Amino acid sequence: MKKKVSGAGGFFKRAYLGLVLLFLYAPILTLIVFSFNASKSRARWDGFTLDWYIQLFQDSDILSALYVTLAVAVLGAVLATILGTMGAIGIHSMGRFGKGLWMNVANLSMLTPDIVIGVSMMILFIFCKLELGFLTMLLAHVTFNIPYVIFSVLPKLRQMNAHAYEAALDLGASPGQALMKIVVPEIMPGIVSGAILAFTLSLDDFVISFFTTSEVQNLSIMIYSMAKRGINPTINALSTLMFVSVMVLLLVLNKRSSLIEKR
Amino acid sequence: MNRKIWATPFIVWMVIFTLAPIVLVLIYSLTDASGAFTLDNFAAFLDPIYINVLLRSIGMALLCTLICLLIAYPAAYFLSQKDIDKKGVLILLFIIPMWMNFLLRTYAWLTLLESNGLITSAVNRVLSLFGVQQEVRLLYNYGAVLMGMVYNYLPFMMLPLYTVLSKMDRSVIEAAEDLGANRAHVFTRVVFPLSLPGVASGITMVFMPAVTTFVISRLLGGAQFKLFGDLIEQQFLFTGNWNFGSAMSLVMMVLLLVSMGIMNRFGDKEGGGVL
Numbered sequence: 001m002k003k004k005v006s007g008a009g010g011f012f013k014r015a016y017l018g019l020v021l022l023f024l025y026a027p028i029l030t031l032i033v034f035s036f037n038a039s040k041s042r043a044r045w046d047g048f049t050l051d052w053y054i055q056l057f058q059d060s061d062i063l064s065a066l067y068v069t070l071a072v073a074v075l076g077a078v079l080a081t082i083l084g085t086m087g088a089i090g091i092h093s094m095g096r097f098g099k100g101l102w103m104n105v106a107n108l109s110m111l112t113p114d115i116v117i118g119v120s121m122m123i124l125f126i127f128c129k130l131e132l133g134f135l136t137m138l139l140a141h142v143t144f145n146i147p148y149v150i151f152s153v154l155p156k157l158r159q160m161n162a163h164a165y166e167a168a169l170d171l172g173a174s175p176g177q178a179l180m181k182i183v184v185p186e187i188m189p190g191i192v193s194g195a196i197l198a199f200t201l202s203l204d205d206f207v208i209s210f211f212t213t214s215e216v217q218n219l220s221i222m223i224y225s226m227a228k229r230g231i232n233p234t235i236n237a238l239s240t241l242m243f244v245s246v247m248v249l250l251l252v253l254n255k256r257s258s259l260i261e262k263r
Numbered sequence: 264m265n266r267k268i269w270a271t272p273f274i275v276w277m278v279i280f281t282l283a284p285i286v287l288v289l290i291y292s293l294t295d296a297s298g299a300f301t302l303d304n305f306a307a308f309l310d311p312i313y314i315n316v317l318l319r320s321i322g323m324a325l326l327c328t329l330i331c332l333l334i335a336y337p338a339a340y341f342l343s344q345k346d347i348d349k350k351g352v353l354i355l356l357f358i359i360p361m362w363m364n365f366l367l368r369t370y371a372w373l374t375l376l377e378s379n380g381l382i383t384s385a386v387n388r389v390l391s392l393f394g395v396q397q398e399v400r401l402l403y404n405y406g407a408v409l410m411g412m413v414y415n416y417l418p419f420m421m422l423p424l425y426t427v428l429s430k431m432d433r434s435v436i437e438a439a440e441d442l443g444a445n446r447a448h449v450f451t452r453v454v455f456p457l458s459l460p461g462v463a464s465g466i467t468m469v470f471m472p473a474v475t476t477f478v479i480s481r482l483l484g485g486a487q488f489k490l491f492g493d494l495i496e497q498q499f500l501f502t503g504n505w506n507f508g509s510a511m512s513l514v515m516m517v518l519l520l521v522s523m524g525i526m527n528r529f530g531d532k533e534g535g536g537v538l
Contacts, residue, residue, distance in 0.1 A: 013344075017342065023414070024417065031374060093266035093269075109281045158346070211500075223367065242364060
């Protein structure tokens with residue numbers, strides 16, 4: 001039975017949801033509005049300007065941080081997807097003991113607090129005399145991404161018909177061919193969502209990157225060190241652009257998944 | 264079955280980059296600067312200075328979790344009901360902040376609360392209307408850090424609550440109503456108990472990052488305001504005492520694993536409820 005919202009109850013519900021949304025969005029909207037403010041003040045509006053955006057794109061430090069962020073996210077997601085997918089296929093065919101053991105290791109890595117992952121990897125890199133920088137940050141990102149890929153691919157492997165692989169072998173395919181032509185296409189949705197998850201987690205990471213690099217900075221580290229020195233409208237401009245990109249990415253993903261559902 | 268060998272690169276990677284670092288932390292925590300075995304690092308942690316910071320972190324994280332639960336539960340409950348207009352858009356609006364960089368969310372509050380920020384200047388203007396000349400400071404105190412935490416982690420409480428409430432079988436609620444329960448009874452005896460798995464995973468998702476954060480306290484609490492995460496960061500990046508830092512990292516890991524264990528007893532038995 002469908003009841004129509006009416007009266008005080010319905011109004012109260014909408015007002016409450018509106019208030020929570022206001023709390024969630026007001027700070028971000030203020031940040032965005034003040035990225036177009038002509039004065040450096042955060043309390044007074046002195047007219048519209050794009051100066052902060054122009055400054056942003058002339059700042060070579062910020063541009064190189066953007067490059068580092070994207071490079072680490074793409075490379076990290078690709079490597080983690082390859083390692084994680086191979087790992088999931090291997091784990092899936094293991095016995096009870098091996099399966100439990102390696103899934104627990106993956107779980108442990110997901111449950112370890114970021115700060116502990118960060119400092120423990122920093123110890124490892126310094127222990128191995130690896131210089132902290134782009135490479136160490138990439139290694140750390142691949143590491144924290146792998147479990148997310150594993151847990152997106154494993155359910156697809158479980159749904160798959162276990163005999164399809166054996167049938168391919170019986171029909172004369174080599175194990176490698178059977179895997180690439182039969183198994184991988186079947187589990188592709190899991191691989192893709194694992195890769196997207198890895199990419200977004202990597203874009204967003206601050207804590208683990210902070211401990212595993214020194215001079216090479218990504219955007220999060222840059223925002224952190226700028227914010228510690230005080231407010232700067234250039235960060236507002238940068239934040240606005242990051243917020244808008246996340247919004248666009250989410251809307252595209254949302255469209256994509258609803259298109260798939262319709263198909 | 265030789266398909267197991269496909270896992271080899273993954274296994275090698277996990278051993279080197281996940282297990283080895285944890286073993287190194289364990290070794291560092293149990294040795295002194297010269298490498299000899301000692302329990303001094305853990306003993307040093309028992310100093311009231313550090314214990315107080317640990318207790319403050321746990322207390323703040325618990326308070327933040329409670330506030331998030333109190334704000335998010337009604338919101339998720341209203342959102343899960345059928346009679347709300349434009350539900351899809353609303354749900355998306357609640358999810359978007361989850362995907363926003365948390366530094367950005369913290370920074371947004373920094374700009375509002377700093378001494379000539381929008382909120383602070385508005386509060387001071389109102390106060391001066393009432394003849395109060397003293398300027399209030401809203402940043403760099405306990406309240407600012409707590410506020411930043413609640414703001415950051417609220418969406419993590421919303422989502423699991425909404426998921427469990429919207430999947431709830433409506434006919435169970437109707438059955439309770441037919442059997443004569445009033446609205447309060449329906450909620451306390453039926454809806455709330457059935458939503459406990461969502462409450463448990465929401466609590467885990469908020470408590471875990473809240474108790475380990477060092478960024479929110481650094482940006483909104485200032486250099487003097489220390490949480491457990493700040494202590495660890497400080498030992499590794501400034502003091503350079505890795506042995507003591509490792510001991511604290513282990514304490515943090517054990518604390519979290521124990522609280523996860525406790526929450527899992529109440530939570531989702533099917534597992535995978537954390538994300």
